[in-house]
Amino acid sequence: xxxxxxxxxxxxxxxxxxxxxxxxxxxxxxxxxxxxxxxxxxxxxxxxxxxxxxxxxxxxxxxxxxxxxxxxxxxxxxxxxxxxxxxxxxxxxxxxxxxxxxxxxxxxxxxxxxxxxxxxxxxxxxxxxxxxxxxxxxxxxxxxxxxxxxxxxxxxxxxxxxxxxxxxxxxxxxxxxxxxxxxxxxxxxxxxxxxxxxxxxxxxxxxxxxxxxxxxxxxxxxxxxxxxxxxxxxxxxxxxxxxxxxxxxxxxxxxxxxxxxxxxxxxxxxxxx
Amino acid sequence: xxxxxxxxxxxxxxxxxxxxxxxxxxxxxxxxxxxxxxxxxxxxxxxxxxxxxxxxxxxxxxxxxxxxxxxxxxxxxxxxxxxxxxxxxxxxxxxxxxxxxxxxxxxxxxxxxxxxxxxxxxxxxxxxxxxxxxxxxxxxxxxxxxxxxxxxxxxxxxxxxxxxxxxxxxxxxxxxxxxxxxxxxxxxxxxxxxxxxxxxxxxxxxxxxxxxxxxxxxxxxxxxxxxxxxxxxxxxxxxxxxxxxxxxxxxxxxxxxxxxxxxxxxxxxxxxxxxxxxxxxxxxxxxxxxxxxxxxxxxxxxxxxxxxxxxxxxxxxxxxxxxxxxxxxxxxxxxxxxx
Amino acid sequence: xxxxxxxxxxxxxxxxxxxxxxxxxxxxxxxxxxxxxxxxxxxxxxxxxxxxxxxxxxxxxxxxxxxxxxxxxxxxxxxxxxxxxxxxxxxxxxxxxxxxxxxxxxxxxxxxxxxxxxxxxxxxxxxxxxxxxxxxxxxxxxxxxxxxxxxxxxxxxxxxxxxxxxxxxxxxxxxxxxxxxxxxxxxxxxxxxxxxxxxxxxxxxxxxxxxxxxxxxxxxxxxxxxxxxxxxxxxxxxxxxxxxxxxxxxxxxxxxxxxxxxxxxxxxxxxxxxxxxxxxxxxxxxxxxxxxxxxxxxxxxxxxxxxxxxxxxxxxxxxxxxxxx
Numbered sequence: 001x002x003x004x005x006x007x008x009x010x011x012x013x014x015x016x017x018x019x020x021x022x023x024x025x026x027x028x029x030x031x032x033x034x035x036x037x038x039x040x041x042x043x044x045x046x047x048x049x050x051x052x053x054x055x056x057x058x059x060x061x062x063x064x065x066x067x068x069x070x071x072x073x074x075x076x077x078x079x080x081x082x083x084x085x086x087x088x089x090x091x092x093x094x095x096x097x098x099x100x101x102x103x104x105x106x107x108x109x110x111x112x113x114x115x116x117x118x119x120x121x122x123x124x125x126x127x128x129x130x131x132x133x134x135x136x137x138x139x140x141x142x143x144x145x146x147x148x149x150x151x152x153x154x155x156x157x158x159x160x161x162x163x164x165x166x167x168x169x170x171x172x173x174x175x176x177x178x179x180x181x182x183x184x185x186x187x188x189x190x191x192x193x194x195x196x197x198x199x200x201x202x203x204x205x206x207x208x209x210x211x212x213x214x215x216x217x218x219x220x221x222x223x224x225x226x227x228x229x230x231x232x233x234x235x236x237x238x239x240x241x242x243x244x245x246x247x248x249x250x251x252x253x254x255x256x257x258x259x260x261x262x263x264x265x266x267x268x269x270x271x272x273x
Numbered sequence: 274x275x276x277x278x279x280x281x282x283x284x285x286x287x288x289x290x291x292x293x294x295x296x297x298x299x300x301x302x303x304x305x306x307x308x309x310x311x312x313x314x315x316x317x318x319x320x321x322x323x324x325x326x327x328x329x330x331x332x333x334x335x336x337x338x339x340x341x342x343x344x345x346x347x348x349x350x351x352x353x354x355x356x357x358x359x360x361x362x363x364x365x366x367x368x369x370x371x372x373x374x375x376x377x378x379x380x381x382x383x384x385x386x387x388x389x390x391x392x393x394x395x396x397x398x399x400x401x402x403x404x405x406x407x408x409x410x411x412x413x414x415x416x417x418x419x420x421x422x423x424x425x426x427x428x429x430x431x432x433x434x435x436x437x438x439x440x441x442x443x444x445x446x447x448x449x450x451x452x453x454x455x456x457x458x459x460x461x462x463x464x465x466x467x468x469x470x471x472x473x474x475x476x477x478x479x480x481x482x483x484x485x486x487x488x489x490x491x492x493x494x495x496x497x498x499x500x501x502x503x504x505x506x507x508x509x510x511x512x513x514x515x516x517x518x519x520x521x522x523x524x525x526x527x528x529x530x531x532x533x534x535x536x537x538x539x540x541x542x543x544x545x546x547x548x549x550x551x552x553x554x555x556x557x558x559x560x561x562x563x564x565x566x567x568x569x570x571x572x573x574x575x576x577x578x579x580x581x582x583x584x585x586x587x588x589x590x591x592x593x594x595x596x597x598x599x600x601x602x603x604x605x606x607x608x609x610x611x612x
Numbered sequence: 613x614x615x616x617x618x619x620x621x622x623x624x625x626x627x628x629x630x631x632x633x634x635x636x637x638x639x640x641x642x643x644x645x646x647x648x649x650x651x652x653x654x655x656x657x658x659x660x661x662x663x664x665x666x667x668x669x670x671x672x673x674x675x676x677x678x679x680x681x682x683x684x685x686x687x688x689x690x691x692x693x694x695x696x697x698x699x700x701x702x703x704x705x706x707x708x709x710x711x712x713x714x715x716x717x718x719x720x721x722x723x724x725x726x727x728x729x730x731x732x733x734x735x736x737x738x739x740x741x742x743x744x745x746x747x748x749x750x751x752x753x754x755x756x757x758x759x760x761x762x763x764x765x766x767x768x769x770x771x772x773x774x775x776x777x778x779x780x781x782x783x784x785x786x787x788x789x790x791x792x793x794x795x796x797x798x799x800x801x802x803x804x805x806x807x808x809x810x811x812x813x814x815x816x817x818x819x820x821x822x823x824x825x826x827x828x829x830x831x832x833x834x835x836x837x838x839x840x841x842x843x844x845x846x847x848x849x850x851x852x853x854x855x856x857x858x859x860x861x862x863x864x865x866x867x868x869x870x871x872x873x874x875x876x877x878x879x880x881x882x883x884x885x886x887x888x889x890x891x892x893x894x895x896x897x898x899x900x901x902x903x904x905x906x907x908x909x910x911x912x913x914x915x916x917x918x919x920x921x922x923x924x925x926x927x928x929x930x931x932x933x934x935x936x937x
Contacts, residue, residue: 028845035852041872042860046723049867053720096433184698184786191705200712207718351768353933367933371672374771386766391687402679403772 010107011115018119022127029127032077036132040073044140058204063143064231065202070136071227072199074129075158078121079165079222081199083190086117086166090173091182103265110257113173114166121162146232153239157226160246164221167253168193174257177264198224218249289455289487290325290348295357297343297511317343319511320357327454328485330477332498332519334595335508341491344508345459348489349379362454375404378448382460385444387432393443394428397450404451411450418446421476438469445473449480456480458490462497474500495595507595522595529561531587532568537580547571556582669773676772680780688785695786702789710735710797713862724867729804730894731864736798737886738861740822742854743791745829749779750787752837753851756844759932768933775925778837807895814893817907824910825885829854831917832882834925841928857882865891865899873899884913 022029047069051062060068076082090113093099102109136142145151172189176182194200196219203214203224214220225242228234234242297318302311318340325331335341346352347359350366350373359366364373379386387396401411419425422442432440441461448456458477462470478501480486492498498505498519505522507515515522532548536556543550548560548571562571568586575581688695713735717728726734755778758764767777798818808814836850843849857876865873865887877883877900884906891898892907 025845027843028848031843031846031848035848035856038852038856039859042856042863042868045868045872046863049724049863050716050720053722057719179694183784184694184701187698188701188705191708195708195712200709201715205715205719207715346765349769351765351933353930355934370768371771371773374769377769379766379769381762381766384762384766386769388683391683395683395687399679399683403676403770 007107011111014107014112014115015119015122018116019123022120022123032124032128033131036073036076036128037135040070040132040136041139043069043072044136058202059233060202060204060231061143063141066136066140067143067231068198068202068227070133070140070142071230072223073136074133075125075161075223075226076199077128078124079158079161079197080169080190080193081165081197081222082194083186085169086113086120087169087173087186087189090170091176091186094173094176095182100268103268109265110170110254110261113170114163114254117166117169118162121165125158143231145230150230150232154226154230157229157242157246160243160250161222161226163250164218164246164253165193167250167257168218170257171253171260174260174264177267193219193222196220197222198227202227218253221246221249288324289327289329289362290323290489291358291360292324292344293322293358294320295322295344295347295359296320296355297340297347297352298355316511318347318354321508321511321513322357323506323513323516325487325489327487328481329504330481330488330502331490332502332505333489333491333508334493334495334498334505335491339508340511341508342459345379345457345489345491348457349377350374375451376454378451378453378456380441380444380448380456380458380461382441382458382463385432385440387440387443387447389433390431392429392431393424393435396432396443396447397428400447400450406451410452414450414452415446418449421479422446423472438465438472441465441469441473442476445476449486452484453486455487455489458488458492460492461490462492462494470494470496477501530564530568532560532562532571532575533585533587534558534560534575534579534581535583537582540579543575543579545571545574547574673773673776677776677780680777681783684780684783685785699786699789702786703793706739706790706793707796710739710793724864726864726866726896727804729801729806730896731862732797732801732804733894734864734886734890735862736794736796736801737818737821737825737890738794738858740791740794740798741825741885742829742858743787743789743794744822744826745831745833745854746790747785747787748826749830749833749837750784751782752779752833753840753847754778754781755837756840756847759841759844764932774929775834779834805894808893809895817889817893821886821889821910824914827914828882828885828910828917829857831914831921832857834918834921838921838924838928841932853880853882857885861886870899877902881913881916884910 044066047065048062051057051060051065055061057065072081077084090099093102102112105112137144145154169189172182172185175185179185196203196214196217198214198220203211203220205211206214215224225234225246229239229242295318296316299315299317301313301315321340321344333341333344343352347354348361348366350368350370353367361373362376364376366373387393388399397415400406406414419428422445424442424446427435427439427443430439432443435443445458445461456477461477462473465473474497477488477490481488481501488501490497490501503518505515505517505519506513507522529549531551534543534557536558539556540558542553543558543560545560547566548562550558551561552559560571562568572584575584710732713731714728716723717731721727723731755764758767758778764774764778767774770777832853833850836847836853839846839849857880860868860876861882865883873883877888888898888902889907889910892904898906
């Protein structure tokens with residue numbers, strides 16, 4: 001029992017350390033805010049053109065569509081919608097063999113990185129999410145949540161999305177155990193995230209079967225679901241269903257990650273590091 | 274042995290490296306709070322002057338942050354001096370970096386100049402083209418380095434898979450393929466095992482002796498200096514605190530040599546004005562005397578007065594000497610004390 | 613000048629306290645030698661700065677770039693399956709990006725007054741140009757890391773221009789995937805476009821746009837890299853102009869606010885990658901009043917971009933060499 005408590009504290013420390021570590025990159029944060037804002041403007045204009053022609057497209061009015069754009073920019077870094085995050089570092093550690101020391105640490109590899117990634121996500125949400133969102137709200141007529149508590153509901157959904165995002169990228173990172181150059185996998189991974197999270201276009205605009213598949217895939221937890229919670233499209237039991245969907249994917253993918261991790265560890269042991 | 278005199282003879286004709294009052298000042302910004310930053314100037318190199326003639330092998334030592342690496346970076350043209358005058362082979366390194374690059378070789382102990390993900394031989398092939406090394410020179414140098422540095426089996430291995438010692442050997446070979454006139458080595462033996470260290474040293478000694486390549490090396494390992502360099506320069510707080518023969522360091526550091534005396538039997542401690550009795554252990558006694566003084570008068574006196582079985586002279590521990598000098602260097606009156 | 617001399621002298625006297633195994637300076641001989649050196653220096657700096665020197669620098673740069681890139685290609689080819697897979701991956705992945713455009717056109721006939729074929733034309737041109745720029749200079753984004761971990765030092769001791777060495781490092785042919793995807797979309801657009809009256813000039817403009825656009829994006833990558841000499845962590849600012857520029861240019865200019873279009877036309881003239889010349893090809897008016905000959909300016913603008921990029925890089929390297937890492 002006591003052991004469990006100590007370990008929670010360890011992971012909390014890891015998360016806090018990761019938060020602080022990213023917080024030291026002030027210039028990078030500013031650069032990222034600038035880039036997110038630029039992209040936000042470009043997409044906001046394109047969406048405006050689209051919704052001008054088809055008001056109510058995908059079940060959103062223009063203000064909601066614009067909220068979609070800016071939330072996408074706000075969550076982009078935190079949820080790694082376009083890649084970037086711990087997996088590059090993990091791959092580098094695997095490539096250089098430094099991962100062996102991680103494996104001998106008295107902590108679980110997956111939980112360690114999860115804690116670190118959540119710390120990172122928390123910082124990026126604040127550091128890189130708030131400013132572009134504020135810029136969007138100032139420059140465009142962006143829809144806000146109809147009720148104040150939806151902010152809280154939205155943040156809870158974002159947190160679940162971060163865990164799903166982590167679970168996916170953890171496996172991408174582990175692929176470096178088998179591949180000399182993991183860049184290709186990482187690239188595929190972030191493009192899948194970009195497309196199926198709804199970052200390129202709301203998933204409600206995807207037609208027919210493609211739309212249904214996209215909305216059922218784990219990536220929709222990263223953006224589509226949190227945005228719908230924000231916009232008050234999912235309330236009551238529907239909100240519970242949204243959470244269950246996200247949590248379900250999180251558990252399934254984390255479990256799969258553990259299996260991959262086991263296989264990778266055996267591989268390291270066999271190779272002798 | 275008179276190193277200084279040798280130096281005087283060789284000098285003038287071919288000063289290969291010349292530094293006159295070279296300075297390097299960095300602006301360092303430090304975070305002191307959430308948004309506050311403190312800006313201050315650090316004089317990493319604070320007016321250094323020295324000359325190295327062609328073909329000499331010089332050790333450049335000093336504590337961490339003394340300015341060794343900064344000096345090397347200025348010599349190679351990576352950094353531009355803030356003041357003073359610097360020439361290597363008559364070239365101002367920071368002005369004509371690429372032209373100078375053809376004539377120098379650099380080995381950074383802490384980071385490789387090789388391409389990390391590629392087999393060793395790919396790096397060499399690229400060097401050959403980049404430095405425009407003639408085919409015969411390349412073949413000859415490659416053969417020589419492969420043999421002397423034992424690279425044969427490593428050529429097909431990606432650099433990242435090499436051990437530190439193997440990588441260092443690979444790096445040294447890479448720095449020499451284009452027959453540089455001078456070789457700078459920044460901590461070439463750091464982190465190496467004993468075998469690799471001696472292999473590297475042996476190679477460098479041969480290189481200097483046979484090719485006449487000028488070598489300047491910084492190191493933490495004084496054995497490197499003892500085995501390779503007749504001349505040593507000590508830098509501390511950006512200033513040269515010693516430049517001369519290795520032997521002379523002892524004088525400066527007020528070091529002592531030790532005469533170990535084995536007597537026929539146990540005797541009371543030997544008393545003599547020439548030395549200080551340090552230790553008595555049965556029939557063996559230890560006598561300390563200034564390193565700058567010859568042991569001969571002391572030995573003569575002992576031989577005439579005591580029943581001796583054996584004598585041996587222990588050289589002083591240079592590390593202790595240098596530690597003393599560094600400690601002194603921190604004082605304000607360095608010049609007065611040493612000079 | 614006098615000030616500098618004074619400093620040298622002071623430094624010399626400061627060093628006098630040094631215990632000397634040999635004298636540190638050789639006062640009587642120095643002035644003569646210094647003069648000789650200065651003369652030599654002047655001569656060299658003339659040669660270095662003259663057009664001949666610059667030409668030589670460019671030639672050395674291209675040569676070094678070619679050597680390093682060739683080595684990386686050879687290295688990648690050793691793992692051919694991996695190369696083919698990552699290239700196909702890159703192709704397929706960037707393809708998803710165009711799928712989003714196709715999805716938009718599931719819901720509308722025209723976007724900002726432009727048909728799917730016309731948008732695809734813009735998209736293909738911008739994408740292929742960005743792909744070329746990325747292929748040539750994409751690794752410039754890693755400069756900040758090289759400054760941080762000190763590997764830039766190892767490049768500075770080699771007899772080749774640093775810009776070429778940084779740009780060619782980890783040259784990845786797989787980035788051709790993006791160019792290929794752009795070209796595929798462009799081909800699709802050419803099939804779709806039926807309202808365009810093709811003249812020889814318009815046909816010629818397509819490859820000119822691709823090459824100029826590639827050069828413009830390559831220059832932007834270079835500027836982004838040079839910027840990292842001062843802000844090592846600011847790699848992302850570059851993306852705002854490269855990938856962001858691409859995102860912007862793939863939509864018709866009519867979609868955006870006039871001020872934004874003005875900025876992209878006159879301030880950071882990315883509009884010359886495709887917007888302005890493509891409007892000429894498509895026979896459509898540009899939302900801003902610009903002279904018609906602007907459509908043919910892309911190569912000139914590309915050269916301009918490179919002049920600025922080259923200057924920025926030079927200043928960057930110089931500032932690196934005076935501050936160190």
